[in-house]
Amino acid sequence: MGSAQDVATDGTPWSRPPAEVLAALRTDDGGLTAVGAAERLAEVGPNRLPPPEKDPLWKRVLVHFDDVLIYILLVSAVLKAILGDWVDFTVILLVAVVNAAIGFIQEGRAESALNGIRQMLSVHAEARRDGAWARIDADDVVPGDVVRVRSGDRVPADVRLLQATNLRVEESALTGESVAASKRVDAVAADAGVGDRTSMLFSGTLVAAGQGVGVVTATGERTEIGRIQTMISEVTSLETPLTKQLDRFGKLLAVLILGMAVVMVIIGRVVHDFSVPELVSASIGFAVAAVPEGLPALVTITLALGVQQMARRRAITRKLPAVETLGSVTTICSDKTGTLTKNEMTARLVRTAGRSLDVEGAGYAPLPPRPELLAEADAAAVVAAMMLCNDARVVPGEPGGQGEDWRLVGEPTEGALRSLGMKAGFDTAGWSRRDLVPFESENKYMATLDRAPDGGEVVHVKGAPDRVLDRCTTQTAPDGGAEPIDRAFWEAQIDEIGGRGLRVLAAARRRVDPSAEPSGELADSLTGLELCGLVGIVDPPRPEAIDAIAQCRDAGIAVTMITGDHAGTAVAIGREMGIVHVGDGPDGAGPAVLTGAELEAMSSEQLRAVVQDVHVYARTSPEHKIRIVSALQAHGEVVAMTGDGVNDAPALTQADVGVAMGIKGTEATKDAAEVVLADDNFATIERAVEEGRRIYDNIRKSVLFLLPTNGAQSLVILVAVLFGLVLPLAPVQVLWINMITAVTLSLGLAYEKAEPDVMSRPPRDPRASILDAAFVRRILVVSLLIGGATLVVFYAERAQGAPLAQAQTTAVTMLALGQLAYLFNCRFLDRSSLTVDVLRGNRVVWLSAVALIALQCVFVYAPFMHDWFDAAPIGLEEWGKTAGLALVVFLLVEVVKAVGRARAARVRA
Numbered sequence: 001m002g003s004a005q006d007v008a009t010d011g012t013p014w015s016r017p018p019a020e021v022l023a024a025l026r027t028d029d030g031g032l033t034a035v036g037a038a039e040r041l042a043e044v045g046p047n048r049l050p051p052p053e054k055d056p057l058w059k060r061v062l063v064h065f066d067d068v069l070i071y072i073l074l075v076s077a078v079l080k081a082i083l084g085d086w087v088d089f090t091v092i093l094l095v096a097v098v099n100a101a102i103g104f105i106q107e108g109r110a111e112s113a114l115n116g117i118r119q120m121l122s123v124h125a126e127a128r129r130d131g132a133w134a135r136i137d138a139d140d141v142v143p144g145d146v147v148r149v150r151s152g153d154r155v156p157a158d159v160r161l162l163q164a165t166n167l168r169v170e171e172s173a174l175t176g177e178s179v180a181a182s183k184r185v186d187a188v189a190a191d192a193g194v195g196d197r198t199s200m201l202f203s204g205t206l207v208a209a210g211q212g213v214g215v216v217t218a219t220g221e222r223t224e225i226g227r228i229q230t231m232i233s234e235v236t237s238l239e240t241p242l243t244k245q246l247d248r249f250g251k252l253l254a255v256l257i258l259g260m261a262v263v264m265v266i267i268g269r270v271v272h273d274f275s276v277p278e279l280v281s282a283s284i285g286f287a288v289a290a291v292p293e294g295l296p297a298l299v300t301i302t303l304a305l306g307v308q309q310m311a312r313r314r315a316i317t318r319k320l321p322a323v324e325t326l327g328s329v330t331t332i333c334s335d336k337t338g339t340l341t342k343n344e345m346t347a348r349l350v351r352t353a354g355r356s357l358d359v360e361g362a363g364y365a366p367l368p369p370r371p372e373l374l375a376e377a378d379a380a381a382v383v384a385a386m387m388l389c390n391d392a393r394v395v396p397g398e399p400g401g402q403g404e405d406w407r408l409v410g411e412p413t414e415g416a417l418r419s420l421g422m423k424a425g426f427d428t429a430g431w432s433r434r435d436l437v438p439f440e441s442e443n444k445y446m447a448t449l450d451r452a453p454d455g456g457e458v459v460h461v462k463g464a465p466d467r468v469l470d471r472c473t474t475q476t477a478p479d480g481g482a483e484p485i486d487r488a489f490w491e492a493q494i495d496e497i498g499g500r501g502l503r504v505l506a507a508a509r510r511r512v513d514p515s516a517e518p519s520g521e522l523a524d525s526l527t528g529l530e531l532c533g534l535v536g537i538v539d540p541p542r543p544e545a546i547d548a549i550a551q552c553r554d555a556g557i558a559v560t561m562i563t564g565d566h567a568g569t570a571v572a573i574g575r576e577m578g579i580v581h582v583g584d585g586p587d588g589a590g591p592a593v594l595t596g597a598e599l600e601a602m603s604s605e606q607l608r609a610v611v612q613d614v615h616v617y618a619r620t621s622p623e624h625k626i627r628i629v630s631a632l633q634a635h636g637e638v639v640a641m642t643g644d645g646v647n648d649a650p651a652l653t654q655a656d657v658g659v660a661m662g663i664k665g666t667e668a669t670k671d672a673a674e675v676v677l678a679d680d681n682f683a684t685i686e687r688a689v690e691e692g693r694r695i696y697d698n699i700r701k702s703v704l705f706l707l708p709t710n711g712a713q714s715l716v717i718l719v720a721v722l723f724g725l726v727l728p729l730a731p732v733q734v735l736w737i738n739m740i741t742a743v744t745l746s747l748g749l750a751y752e753k754a755e756p757d758v759m760s761r762p763p764r765d766p767r768a769s770i771l772d773a774a775f776v777r778r779i780l781v782v783s784l785l786i787g788g789a790t791l792v793v794f795y796a797e798r799a800q801g802a803p804l805a806q807a808q809t810t811a812v813t814m815l816a817l818g819q820l821a822y823l824f825n826c827r828f829l830d831r832s833s834l835t836v837d838v839l840r841g842n843r844v845v846w847l848s849a850v851a852l853i854a855l856q857c858v859f860v861y862a863p864f865m866h867d868w869f870d871a872a873p874i875g876l877e878e879w880g881k882t883a884g885l886a887l888v889v890f891l892l893v894e895v896v897k898a899v900g901r902a903r904a905a906r907v908r909a
Contacts, residue, residue: 011024012190013160013199013200013217014160014187014188014190014192014197014198014199014200015187015188015189015190015192016160016187017187018160018161018162018185018215021160021215021217022162022215025143025144025215025216025217026144027144027145027146027215029146029162029213029215030128030131030146031127031128031129031130031131031145031146032127032128032129032142032144032145032146033129033130034129034130036144037127037129037140037142037144037145040142040143040144041140041142044142044143044219044220045220046139046140046220047138047139047140047141047142047156047157047219047220048138048139048220049220049221049225049226071254074093075287077089077093124136124137124138124156125137125138125141125145125147125156125157126147126148126149127141127145127146127147128145128146128147128148129145133148138156138157141156141157141216141219142216142219143216143217143218143219144215144216145157145215145216146162146213146214146215146216147159147213147214147215147216148211148212148213148214149167149201149207149211149212149214150207150210150211151207151208151209151210151211153206153207154204154205154206154207155169155201155202155203155204155205155206155207156203156216157203157216157217157218157219157223158200158201158202158203158216158217158218158219158222158223158224159200159201159202159212159214159215159216159217160199160200160214160215160217161183161184161185161199161200161201161212161213161214162185162213162214162215163185163212163213163214164183164184164185164210164211164212164213165210165211165212165440166209166210166211166438166439166440167182167183167184167207167209167210167211167212168180168181168182168183168207168208168209168210168411169181169183169201169205169206169207169208170205170206170207170208171194171195171202171205172337172338172343174194174195174202174204174205174224174225175194175195175564180208180209180411180412181195181198182198183198183199183200183201183210183212184198184199184442185199186198186199187199193596193597193619193621194224194621195564195619200217201214202223202224202225203218203219203223203224203225203226204223204225208410208411209410209411228622228649228650248769249769249770249771253290253292256290257286257287257290260286260290260714260718261283261286261287264282264283264286264718264721264722265279265282265283267721267722268282268721268722268724271724272721272724274721274724281727281731282717282720282721282727284731286714286717286718286721290710290713290714292706292707292709292710292738299699299702302695302698302699302702302747302749302750303321303323303324303695303699305750305751306323306324306691306692306694306695306750307323309691309695310323310675310688310691311678313684313687313688313691314677314678314679314681314684314687315675315676315677315678315684315685315687315688315691316662316675316676316677316678317674317675318673318674318675318676319674321674322657322674322675323691323692323695324692324695324696324699325638325640325656325657325674325692326640326657326675326688326689326691326692327689327691327692327693327694327695327696327764328638328692328696328763328764329557329638329639329640329656329657329689329692329763330556330557330558330637330638330639330763331557331558331559331560331632331637331638331639331640332552332557332558332559332560332639332640332641332642332685333560333561333562333625333628333629333632333639333640333641333642333651333655334559334560334561334562334641334642334643334682335561335562335563335642335643335644335648336539336561336562336563336565336570336573337539337563337564337565337644338644338661338680339545339642339643339644339661339680339682340541340542340545340561340573340577340682341539341540341541341542341545341573342362342363342539342540342541342542343539343644344362344363344364344408344412344415344416344539344540345412345413345415345416345503345537345538345539346359346361346362346363346364346416346419346537346538346539346540347359347416347417347419347420347535347536347537348502348536348537348538348540349497349502349534349535349536350373350379350382350383350420350533350534350535351493351497351533351534351535351536352376352378352379352381352382352476352478352532352533353378353475353476353477353478353483353486353489353533354376354378354477354478355376355378355379355478357370357372357373357376357379359373359420359423361419361423362540362541362542362543363406363419363540364394364406364407364408364415364416364418364419365405365406365419366394366406366419366422366423367423368423369423369425370423370424371424371425373420373423373424374424374425374426376478377476377478377479377480378476378477378478378479378480378532378533379533380424380426380480381476381480381507381509381532381533382476382507382532382533382534382535383420383421383424383426384421384426384460384509385460385461385462385507385508385509385532386417386418386420386421386462386505386507386535387417387418387420387421387426387428388428388431388433388448388450388458388460389446389447389448389450389460389461389462389507390414390417390418390421390462391410391411391414392408392409392410392411392414392415392417392418393408393409393410393418394406394407394408394409394415394418394419394422395407395409406419413503413505413537416537417462417505417535417537420535429453430452430453431450431451431452431453432450432451433448433449433450433451434448434449434450434451434457435448435449435522436448436449436522437522437523437526439463443463443467444463444464444467445461445462445463445464445467445468445526446461446462446463447459447460447461447522447523447526448460449512449522456511457511457512457513458509458510458511458512459509459510459511459512459522459525459526459529460507460508460509461507461508461509461526461529462505462506462507462508463505463506464505464506465490465494465504465505465506465534466494468506468507468508468529468531469487469490469491469506469531471508471526471527471528471529472485472508472528472529472530472531473485473527473528473529473530474528474529474530474531475490475530475531475532476509476530476531476532476533482530485531490531490534493534494534497534497536498568499568499572500536500572501538501568501569501570501571501572501573501576502536502537502538502572503536503537503538503569504534504535504536505534505535505537506531506533506534507531507532507533507534507535508529508530508531508532509529509530509532510528510529510530512525538569538572538573539573541573541576541577542681542682542683544681544682544683545577545681545682545683546576546577546578547683548682548683548685548686549577549578549579549682550578551686551759552685552686552689553578554759554760555686555689555759555760555761555762555763556761556762556763557689557763558612558615559579559615560579560614560615560616560617560628560632561573561574561577561579561615561616561617562617562620562624562625562628562651563616563617563618563620564618564619564620564621565618565619566618566619567593567595567618567619569618570593570616570617570618571592571593571616571618574592574593574615574616579615579616580592580593580615580616592614592616593614593616593617593618594610594614594616594617594618595617595618595619595620596617596618596619596620596621596624597619599617599620599624599627599628600624604627604630604631607627607628607631608631608634608635611628611631611632611635612632612635612637622648622649622650622651623650625641625648625650625651626650626651626654628651629641629651629654629655630654633656636767638656638657638763639655639656639657640655640656640657640658640659640685641654641655641657641658641659642658642659642660642661642677642682642685643658643659643660643661643669644660644661644669644680648660648669649669649672650672652669652672652673653672657674657675658672658673658674658675659673659674659675659676659677659685659688660672660673660675660676660677661676661677661680662676662677662678662679662680663678663679663680675688689759690754690758690759693754693758693759694752694753694754694755694758695750696764697752697754697755697758697829698749698750698751698752699770700770700771700775700829701749701752701826701827701829702746702749702750702826703770703771704771704775704778704779704826704829705745705746705749705819705822705823705826706741706746707779707783708779708782708783708786708819708822709737709738709741709786709815709819710738710783711779711780711782711783711784711786711787712782712783712784712785712786712787712790712815712818713729713734713737713738713787713815714783714787715783715784715787715788715791716728716729716787716790716791716794716811717729717734719787719791725795726798726804728790728791728794728795728807728808728811729808729811729812730808730869730870732868732869732870733808733812733869733870733871736812736859736869737812737815737816737819740816740852740855740856740859741816741819741852744848744849744851744852744855745819745820745823745848745849745852746823747844747848748823748842748844748845748846748847748848748849749823749826749827749845750844751842751844751845752827752841752842753841753842755829774900774903774904777896777900778893778896778897778900781893781896782822782825782889782893782896785818785889785892785893786814786815786818786819786822786889789814789818789882789885789886789888789889790811790814790815790818791811792885793810793811793814793878793881793882793885794807794808794810794811794814795807796881797810797811797878803872805866805870805871805872806872806873806874806878808870808871808872809859809860809871809872809873809874810874810878810881810882812856812859812871813856813860813874813878813879813882814882814885814886816852816853816856817882817883817885817886818882818885818886818889819852820849820852820853820886821886821887821889821890822889822890822893823845823848823849824838824845824890825890825893825894825897827842827845830897830900830901830904832894832897832898832901833890833894833897834894859871860872860873860874861873
């Protein structure tokens, strides 16, 4: 027969009769003995999910040194140590260590999606042991245990039902379904999806109503939730666009640096006969000058500041690169339930024989009032039936019940009907229930016998339209009386309302004579009913989400809805939200919706062929969501995946950026995501995308500002070696100017506001370089300007007989002031900086300028800096020369920008 573990994972228990499943698990409906359960527990292990494996601390630290530019710095430090230059060695090594420390600290807490899933598991379970029911730890549940669940219980493991009484289970975290799933003992097809396995209960789901008894078929990591955990652990996190760009840029720069260093060494040795120590020092100086060691710290700090800005806009970022990735998103794949919709069922339509009444509002809040529903006799009959034949309660979430903060106690569908009656102002005072026929999945209706305030008794019935219609012979007339039923009319109305994506429920009644019909015969007397009307309910879209989707479209971002709901409902919601448009479908460009079954039948190539044209997917499983995201990524799309249920967690991990709902999202989803929306508002995603684009622009500004520093320093050293001159800069002086400009001036650019067109331009190509050809030209020109000015002041000082330390200090000051002037050029990427706007709007720029000048004064005048960096004091004349040349640099760069704008205008024309 095989071990318990083999049985637990073998076959499809939902498709097999209960007796066969019990036999396969070597048990019966009396459950296991305590000894037998202990043996199985030792064999299969505890009913809990294993903790995720973590990299050791040393590995997590060393990964931050895994950068080709850092390698160059480390090699430079080693060479300095070999030469015995311990001051330079210490400074260079310190820069590399500080950079790694920043990355390690900002990385934040490690991925804990699996911990979040474990928290969903039940703590206790009721199992039959030794022939009696016992309360045991959920960890001790084993395959073959017979367990029972009741309303409010969390299912302890995957269970094949043996008995079920009015059992309905909230499975939205697994399936995405808004409505609790009805459960029954009957077997279903072997290929049924998770949402259609009505004979199974799944670990971690919540019993909404009824009770059931079943046999455990899988525990721990072999459950449906455990399988999702395995999918999460197997999904590989992708690099972000910025990470890829900086990696390519770093490798290209490293090759260029090494190539130039080799050429410089050859010329210095062959042409100018430099000594080996001189060549090593010059090569290290050139390498240190060319390496933008402040760039990783700059990007990290800019992203960290972006995290703070996004948090103020209700988007909490757990991983720094996600800030930038949001700015490059081209497609947002969103779960429907709880993300695009409120996950609160709402009555939208009341249909009687004489009229159709729309109902406003969204969610369980009984707002806005609709007293006119009771003003019409036929509509009032529908409201009365739905209110009295109802076990749910809608209560204020806060004292006083102000606003829309109302919560449901009971079934979502009944909550929608209860809210409908409260909007109408129906008062149940004076009514009393005499008898009840509870809802059962076999009958699909509920009936009550209610005594009215006047002493009369009325049977009220609500349920599936076809089942209720079969029991009706009359219908409520517009004046409240009864008239013969028009079945064709009602069938057409049911089809029409259902075609709009609304779930349809029917209400019926029959007045009875209490003396002639005892309440005990209610179940046998539900015939000859009077059909009052129909109610259409739906999980309504969030109004703000509709606006956000339109804004995303303006920004060139596609929105795709992936849901576990049925196709008709999904398409109707998609049309209401603007995701599906008129023309989509068989007669348009492509199918309006793909179901999980259709997707399952497609190969990866077939899915890739249609994935960019389909924007609604229905009846999907976690595997389907991953396939959809992967297919989009195969086209080069940058995909954001949003969701709130544990069924969304694997796709959130696969996506370029995962976005979880903070209020209704499960812990598993939040911990699998890079971004958590504190307000569960889809509109916050649009604001987060805007923030991501602003941050990327600011990173470009910072890179555009920072690289000319390295270019100018490299040029200075290269010219000196090629012409056999004295080096204007020492390696440690190069490190000084690189670091102070990176952490002062470039930091100011991180606070720049968004460009005016940030959300009207299409998403950037993630494969494009962070610097285009125009920016590269600008960097080269600015490097020549600042480097040329530095060479001029250095050799002018030497020509006047200034000591080497003083001349080098003047050169460093020229670099600092030249960068300060260039900072104001970079505040606008393309616009002219010869405007008053450059003097306002960002006070951090001015604080950074003051900080730079203060640090440079310390460099020039502090004695300990003279010892560490070979600096020397300079006079007012040197300060005046360098400041004047810095102003010239600013004006010449504005000329370069003007030429670039003119060239771009000609290209557009």
